[in-house]
Amino acid sequence: MSESLPQTRRQTSTPGRAGLGHPLLQLVLVRIREFAREPEAVFWAIFFPILLTVGLGVAFRNRPAEVLPVVTSSSTLASALRQDPALDVTELAADAAADLLSSGKVVLLVEPSADGSVVYRYDDTNPEGRTARLLADRAIQRAAGRADPVPFSDRLVREAGSRYIDFVVPGLVGLGIMSNTLWGLGFSIVDSRRRKLIKRLMATPMSRTDYLLSHLFWRMMVLVVEVGVPVGFGVLAFGVPVRGRLLDLVVLCVLASLAFSAMGLLCASRARTIEGVSGLINLAQVPMWILSGVFFTSERFPDAAQPFIRALPLTALIDALRAHMLWGASLPQLAPQLGTLGAWLVVCFALALKLFRWR
Amino acid sequence: MSEIETTSALRVRNLRKSFQEVIAVDGIDLEVRAGECFGLLGPNGAGKTTTVEICEGLTEPDAGEVEVLGRRWASDADALRQRLGIQLQETQLSDKLTVVETLNLFRSFFGQGPTPGEVIALVQLEEKRHAKVVTLSGGQKQRLALACSLVGDPDLLFLDEPTTGLDPQARRQVWDLIEEFRRAGRTILLTTHYMEEAERLCDRVAIMDHGRVIARGSPRELIEDLDRQGKPLTELRARTATLEDVFVSLTGHHLRDE
Numbered sequence A: 001m002s003e004s005l006p007q008t009r010r011q012t013s014t015p016g017r018a019g020l021g022h023p024l025l026q027l028v029l030v031r032i033r034e035f036a037r038e039p040e041a042v043f044w045a046i047f048f049p050i051l052l053t054v055g056l057g058v059a060f061r062n063r064p065a066e067v068l069p070v071v072t073s074s075s076t077l078a079s080a081l082r083q084d085p086a087l088d089v090t091e092l093a094a095d096a097a098a099d100l101l102s103s104g105k106v107v108l109l110v111e112p113s114a115d116g117s118v119v120y121r122y123d124d125t126n127p128e129g130r131t132a133r134l135l136a137d138r139a140i141q142r143a144a145g146r147a148d149p150v151p152f153s154d155r156l157v158r159e160a161g162s163r164y165i166d167f168v169v170p171g172l173v174g175l176g177i178m179s180n181t182l183w184g185l186g187f188s189i190v191d192s193r194r195r196k197l198i199k200r201l202m203a204t205p206m207s208r209t210d211y212l213l214s215h216l217f218w219r220m221m222v223l224v225v226e227v228g229v230p231v232g233f234g235v236l237a238f239g240v241p242v243r244g245r246l247l248d249l250v251v252l253c254v255l256a257s258l259a260f261s262a263m264g265l266l267c268a269s270r271a272r273t274i275e276g277v278s279g280l281i282n283l284a285q286v287p288m289w290i291l292s293g294v295f296f297t298s299e300r301f302p303d304a305a306q307p308f309i310r311a312l313p314l315t316a317l318i319d320a321l322r323a324h325m326l327w328g329a330s331l332p333q334l335a336p337q338l339g340t341l342g343a344w345l346v347v348c349f350a351l352a353l354k355l356f357r358w359r
Numbered sequence B: 001m002s003e004i005e006t007t008s009a010l011r012v013r014n015l016r017k018s019f020q021e022v023i024a025v026d027g028i029d030l031e032v033r034a035g036e037c038f039g040l041l042g043p044n045g046a047g048k049t050t051t052v053e054i055c056e057g058l059t060e061p062d063a064g065e066v067e068v069l070g071r072r073w074a075s076d077a078d079a080l081r082q083r084l085g086i087q088l089q090e091t092q093l094s095d096k097l098t099v100v101e102t103l104n105l106f107r108s109f110f111g112q113g114p115t116p117g118e119v120i121a122l123v124q125l126e127e128k129r130h131a132k133v134v135t136l137s138g139g140q141k142q143r144l145a146l147a148c149s150l151v152g153d154p155d156l157l158f159l160d161e162p163t164t165g166l167d168p169q170a171r172r173q174v175w176d177l178i179e180e181f182r183r184a185g186r187t188i189l190l191t192t193h194y195m196e197e198a199e200r201l202c203d204r205v206a207i208m209d210h211g212r213v214i215a216r217g218s219p220r221e222l223i224e225d226l227d228r229q230g231k232p233l234t235e236l237r238a239r240t241a242t243l244e245d246v247f248v249s250l251t252g253h254h255l256r257d258e
Helices: A023-036 A039-059 A073-083 A093-103 A127-143 A164-194 A197-200 A208-238 A246-269 A274-292 A303-311 A311-329 A333-354 B049-054 B072-085 B099-108 B116-122 B138-150 B168-183 B193-203 B219-228 B243-251 B253-258
Strands: A070-073 A086-090 A106-111 A118-122 B008-019 B022-033 B039-040 B063-069 B084-085 B155-159 B187-192 B204-209 B212-217
Touching: A023 A039, A023 A164, A023 A208, A023 B099, A039 A164, A039 A208, A070 A073, A070 A093, A070 A127, A073 A086, A073 A106, A073 A127, A086 A127, A086 A333, A093 A106, A093 A118, A093 A164, A093 A208, A106 A127, A118 A127, A164 A197, A164 A208, A164 A246, A164 A274, A164 A311, A197 A208, A208 A246, A246 A274, A246 A303, A246 A311, A274 A303, A274 A311, A303 A311, A303 B116, A311 A333, B008 B049, B008 B116, B008 B187, B022 B039, B022 B049, B022 B187, B022 B212, B022 B253, B039 B049, B039 B193, B049 B063, B049 B155, B049 B187, B072 B084, B084 B138, B099 B116, B099 B138, B116 B138, B138 B155, B168 B187, B168 B193, B193 B243, B204 B219, B204 B243, B212 B243
Parallel strands: A070 A086, A070 A106, B039 B187, B039 B204, B084 B155, B155 B187
Antiparallel strands: A106 A118, B008 B022, B008 B063, B204 B212
């Protein structure tokens, strides 16, 4: 074994970095290699958003306007109701008709009364029931000879930008940035700490700033995929609009990625085990999954909760993404959301630096 | 070797460190001379690793002075890091990186030193150059860890239990490497609880127990001292004492365990 050893070590020592570039470059390369060699991580970052978009796109694809099922025991009423194509009319004996309503198979029961009036039975908390009631009444009144005093015509609006898929794609993009960033950073850092690799790196001249920056830069690179894939897929497959400037979208996503990276660093700043960091990450992100309006608008939550919900970084990101993509908002118009994300970035990063366990 | 001819690579005075209630290091003095291989011996929990990590600037001492290569951690940390080679106990390098990628990373932190290819040749991992760390055997991983400590062409090497957990063949390979480093003029501080290892590799040793140094000198001196005292050997065999006998005689752990 001794033959392979140079006689004096100074002969093998070359000044400089041996052509390897700045340590930050090597650290970022390590991040990328570790990520790319983890099939699960790649799945979550790239394929999961596509699958979710496809699934939701299929579930909420644009169907023709809903036909509402109604029932009646009178053949006269039935023929009047059939004049409206939006009603699917069943004619049954009174008892059977009542059963159909109570079992929820129809949304409206139209009963004739002995005095010639009509009784509508329906659940007024169900929008379909209310709609069916209005349509049924109009059909019956018209059949009885009512003329509408004001002439009208319908123009149907079903354009891109107002569908559910248009609403949900920005939500999924925001959710993807948050989830991937928190898990990616949290696992990577805590795994290094568990392996005592952070401590080993601290025993070299590596700078702490380079170490933390390498995680942020790595997330920036994954961001291109994280945002590009679901947005690109939404645009190509569903015609989801991107009405704002592309540069504005880049700025928004970069700021959001930095804010969630800082939050990820904070979650990972002390934990020594994967279980420990998982708990913290869930604690941080589950409220946002629920409250921040990924799948439905967060305005449905009570007014009292709104200031809290607005202050969450995911709410800020998703609101800004929707405003940008669907309504073409520019950066100055997104100032409140950008401010919220910036504040999370500064506070979380400062805390993470203070708390970080470098061993 | 006289004190006048040699300079100190490491000087430690009255070092103390406690963790909560436990006193890990209880007033230690050490001197490692430039160019020697110094062994810090002791049973598990004696305070070896804490002592070494303080010398490596990874742990803050409660009291005492540490002078590494004539410098102090408080004022010269950045310069010191460039000149030290450190191998920690139990570091698991990233499984998903290859041997050369791992060394590229470590080499990039240093302003001088051999190329990753040269270090790979040195620890004889050429065939594993592009193998992922996860596929390496225990001995190969340990040689990679040694390679990582050598990329900065260090003046002083800290090796914390470099052969723990290795099979006899892998251990001998690591010993050969350490002997080569020593011959190349590096100063080495290693910890071990294998007396055979210390006897073979170290010019001088200090034996620690309960956070204190309880004996110091060259392995030969310690063995001669024991022979002079006429203490009984651990096994009834007609042979001369070994460092193992010195160790057991001083720390008494075999008796304590019984």
